[in-house]
Amino acid sequence: MPTTATSPTAKHVGGTPTHALGDVTASDSTLRRFLHGLPGVDAVGLEARAASLGTRSIKTTAKAYAIDLAISMVDLTTLEGADTPGKVRALGAKAVHPDPTDRTTPTTAAVCVYPDMVATAKEAVAGSGVKVASVATAFPAGRAALDVKLADVRDAVAAGADEVDMVIDRGAFLAGNYMKVYDEIVAVKGTCGTKARLKVIFETGELSTYDNIRRASWLGMLAGADFIKTSTGKVAVNATPANTLLMLEAVRDFRAQTGVQVGVKPAGGIRTSKDAIKFLVLVNETAGADWLDNHWFRFGASSLLNDLLMQRQKLATGRYSGPDYVTVD
Numbered sequence: 221m222p223t224t225a226t227s228p229t230a231k232h233v234g235g236t237p238t239h240a241l242g243d244v245t246a247s248d249s250t251l252r253r254f255l256h257g258l259p260g261v262d263a264v265g266l267e268a269r270a271a272s273l274g275t276r277s278i279k280t281t282a283k284a285y286a287i288d289l290a291i292s293m294v295d296l297t298t299l300e301g302a303d304t305p306g307k308v309r310a311l312g313a314k315a316v317h318p319d320p321t322d323r324t325t326p327t328t329a330a331v332c333v334y335p336d337m338v339a340t341a342k343e344a345v346a347g348s349g350v351k352v353a354s355v356a357t358a359f360p361a362g363r364a365a366l367d368v369k370l371a372d373v374r375d376a377v378a379a380g381a382d383e384v385d386m387v388i389d390r391g392a393f394l395a396g397n398y399m400k401v402y403d404e405i406v407a408v409k410g411t412c413g414t415k416a417r418l419k420v421i422f423e424t425g426e427l428s429t430y431d432n433i434r435r436a437s438w439l440g441m442l443a444g445a446d447f448i449k450t451s452t453g454k455v456a457v458n459a460t461p462a463n464t465l466l467m468l469e470a471v472r473d474f475r476a477q478t479g480v481q482v483g484v485k486p487a488g489g490i491r492t493s494k495d496a497i498k499f500l501v502l503v504n505e506t507a508g509a510d511w512l513d514n515h516w517f518r519f520g521a522s523s524l525l526n527d528l529l530m531q532r533q534k535l536a537t538g539r540y541s542g543p544d545y546v547t548v549d
Contacts, residue, residue, distance in 0.1 A: 239478040248399040261430035270461035274498040287532050288326050290496040293514045297332040297522045305340045312344025319529050329514040338379035353383035360452035362387035373411045384412050385419040390426050405443035419447035425457030437470035447483035458488025468506040487520025493531040
């Protein structure tokens with residue numbers, strides 16, 4: 221059986237990840253050699269496969285299942301400077317009962333907020349099974365000293381965060397300082413301890429090439445990420461079928477080599493049920509059915525939830541209710 225990412229001792233001893241590829245992180249040179257030894261990405265082939273999988277036809281019964289699955293995978297998010305406790309409580313209520321008129325609607329996977337709003341979010345979703353995630357490490361830019369980043373993580377975890385979403389230092393990565401990025405992820409993972417799962421955000425729109433996205437994926441997993449995540453949602457290019465497909469290939473191959481399963485979270489730009497279902501097809505056809513669960517796959521796309529709810533209502537009633545019949549975030 222694969223080693224699950226919920227068992228920290230399977231991946232970390234004394235704060236250092238332990239797995240079959242542990243030797244490649246022994247030094248900066250071995251890490252660089254490994255990352256640059258990964259196969260180059262055929263961009264044309266990658267994009268063609270992503271486009272081809274996106275044309276799969278999903279019929280009514282399967283569509284209903286896919287919509288409910290997608291709802292259960294949403295990280296309902298508010299990350300604005302104007303966030304208030306009232307807004308966070310309303311978001312929590314929506315996460316617990318996305319459609320108040322139909323209590324058969326699944327809960328979302330999580331609500332995601334800034335660290336200072338974690339306690340409010342925890343109260344709002346108490347007893348529901350909905351997780352509370354918090355961005356940290358100087359989100360979204362990641363431009364801060366390591367001690368500041370770790371203090372951000374400690375605050376989130378102390379307030380009760382079940383999950384922490386960190387951003388990597390893209391400047392260090394693009395400069396080829398892979399060990400710095402690796403060490404920061406290890407340090408953040410150690411600060412999360414056994415209390416919070418760690419999602420590592422690459423900001424794929426700033427990494428420029430598919431080869432860099434593949435390298436970042438492996439770097440994050442080698443350092444102990446529980447999830448690898450495309451984007452912050454704060455830049456022009458966020459999740460795409462192609463970059464998500466590439467990351468799904470990476471987690472599949474990482475598990476094959478190490479026995480450790482890592483989740484994937486595309487974030488930003490996924491707005492419709494049709495889009496979400498295309499991503500679920502990518503998951504099933506690339507990583508496999510083991511990832512078709514909100515423990516291993518998430519959508520960072522709050523606006524997506526309303527469209528999923530409208531499509532769910534249409535399947536149930538035969539009528540398209542429109543946006544007036546769902547709550548406004």
